Amino acid sequence: AQKVTQAQTEISVVEKEDVTLDCVYETRDTTYYLFWYKQPPSGELVFLIRRNSFDEQNEISGRYSWNFQKSTSSFNFTITASQVVDSAVYFCALSEPFSGGYNKLIFGAGTRLAVHP
């Protein structure tokens, strides 16, 4: 069965520290997508990145970077020089295809990141 595990429930750091959020997934499919979403206190899930299973290149976007490793079924997210505004709950998600060609997002339980000044 498809599953996403975010083992870190809460992380607390001081501003300017680097922090890595772990994500491990399980799937039998060879074609799938992985996502990261940010959920600030306002409640809206903000899309950060999408990765398909055939693209293992790491990606950097400003202070954010993502490390995708199929060998370990991991898709980790690093924030460099964290800021107070990064405080939020971060969700990793897996998109699985099922009959009819439609895809369903399977979310992890989320990691709550608190960045203190």
Added chain:
Amino acid sequence: EAGVVQSPRYKIIEKKQPVAFWCNPISGHNTLYWYRQNLGQGPELLIRYENEEAVDDSQLPKDRFSAERLKGVDSTLKIQPAELGDSAVYLCASSFPGSETQYFGPGTRLLVL
């Protein structure tokens, strides 16, 4: 471009009362999703629409939950009657045809007393 709009943002009701949530997806997004997010957990899909058609409602508790998307744009999710365990955040999301990426609204936080 306007994002996914949901209303109300908050709702407090007593158990056994009915409640309805409304969602307006991003313009041009023909796929619409309703999720439920319990406290401390990730969202879980309730129902997915392709235009007016509900293509996956396997997780929707059909004894008390119903949803509609009559003209393939706005959607309404209803609970009747509400139970204490229905307290959660109800999120609506939408996506472009054929796209894997879903964009979420701010959600409706429901508290059933």
